Amino acid sequence: QQQVKQSPQSLIVQKGGIPIINCAYENTAFDYFPWYQQFPGKGPALLIAIRPDVSEKKEGRFTISFNKSAKQFSLHIMDSQPGDSATYFCAASSAGTASKLTFGTGTRLQVTL
Amino acid sequence: DVKVTQSSRYLVKRTGEKVFLECVQDMDHENMFWYRQDPGLGLRLIYFSYDVKMKEKGDIPEGYSVSREKKERFSLILESASTNQTSMYLCASGAQGAPPLRGYTFGSGTRLTVV
Numbered sequence: 008q009q010q011v012k013q014s015p016q017s018l019i020v021q022k023g024g025i026p027i028i029n030c031a032y033e034n035t036a037f038d039y040f041p042w043y044q045q046f047p048g049k050g051p052a053l054l055i056a057i058r059p060d061v062s063e064k065k066e067g068r069f070t071i072s073f074n075k076s077a078k079q080f081s082l083h084i085m086d087s088q089p090g091d092s093a094t095y096f097c098a099a100s101s102a103g104t105a106s107k108l109t110f111g112t113g114t115r116l117q118v119t120l
Numbered sequence: 121d122v123k124v125t126q127s128s129r130y131l132v133k134r135t136g137e138k139v140f141l142e143c144v145q146d147m148d149h150e151n152m153f154w155y156r157q158d159p160g161l162g163l164r165l166i167y168f169s170y171d172v173k174m175k176e177k178g179d180i181p182e183g184y185s186v187s188r189e190k191k192e193r194f195s196l197i198l199e200s201a202s203t204n205q206t207s208m209y210l211c212a213s214g215a216q217g218a219p220p221l222r223g224y225t226f227g228s229g230t231r232l233t234v235v
Contacts, residue, residue, distance in 0.1 A: 041223055048228065
């Protein structure tokens, strides 16, 4: 049972484009939604995170949009660069023991010149 | 700098062997986690621990066990390795508190191949 559904599985955009990665969840107890970025040979690293009391959060070129009623959230990368080529994972957690994260299946992004 | 160190980058083991994957963190985090990463399946939680000697099953605990005798160290044990346990194993740690404001810190992973 996939509690966090992520799409697309892969994405190719040109430099300067705005890739958008989407996630949907079912568990209404989730109250924390991070995005992780993973480069080849490395573990995932926290990129940006949002709580459900706001609809949008920006950090540099990365923006999370959150739609609580639809139980969906998305990552937008403005002015994408080849260095953004990586695998991106959305995740969700709820308050409780260890706040364990449930991850989506990942999106492999390639930004071409 | 940090932080979460996994003892082996690559490991090849034979079917039926008992396998130990070790993870050490230097951030004094209470919470530690073991995930496996497979293409198309993302990261799936195997076990986690929120305190020394405490452990809880994640989503896919079958065939695995864990040990946390010291706060900084969390070990994943494959009791009898099988080929379907060939995967990338990722250890993570996180500070106590909900939500994890700074997120998890992951190790670089151990790629295990069972032949």
